[in-house]
Amino acid sequence: MAIRYPGGKKYTPAVKPAVKSAKKDYSFSNRGKTLEDELDESNAYYLANGIAVIHKKPVPVQIVKVDYPSRSAAVIREAYFKTPSTTDYNGIYHGHHIDFDAKETGVSSSFPLKNIHEHQIEHMRSVTDQGGIAFLIVKFTETERYFIVPFDLVDRAWKRMKDGGRKSIPVSELEEGAVEFHAGFRPRLDYLGAIAKLGIS
Secondary structure, three states, X not given: OOOEOOOOOEOOOOOOOOOOOOOOOOOOOOOOOOXXXXXXXXXXXXXXXXXXXXXXXXXXXXXXXXXXXXXXXXXXXXXXXXXXXXXXXXXXXXXXXXXEXXXXXXXXXEEEHHHOOHHHHHHHHHXXXXXXXXXXXXXXXXXXXXXXXXXHHHXXXXXXXXXXXXXXXXXXXXXXHOEEEOOOOOOOOOHHHHHHHHOOO
């Protein structure tokens, strides 16, 4: 059946040129994601595949003042943390309690200890004292390097700083005592596969 315009002119549908589907370059698809984004994706993969149950801890916040500019909207004007945060993530993997914090740094030669707080050190020490596994996952954003830093290494560096020593952990020290791992596709960060090198199975 011919379709015509009101003036009688025949309608001819435009033919769209064929568009070649570009292959996705996965090596660049995750650029710009934060370490937290990468870990959240990885933890969702672990959960969906029955590998581990690890979640980001909610931060307890006390809301003090809220404005209601309209009936359907609320704006928080003032709030504060109820308690100091401990670490970012915890959960269960192969019967082990896993507890860790995620840290990013733009420094390429060392990890600054100013990124850690005293109460986080105390929390991780308590976890290890109870038989749990505590560590840091450190991402060097400039070089795209990832390390699992066991708590004993973090604790030694922290005590060294408290005694007047250096205020960072050099990459050479991480290469020797931590576990380096690399970003992949599924999961994005297979950090649980890497911690087997710490004696966890």
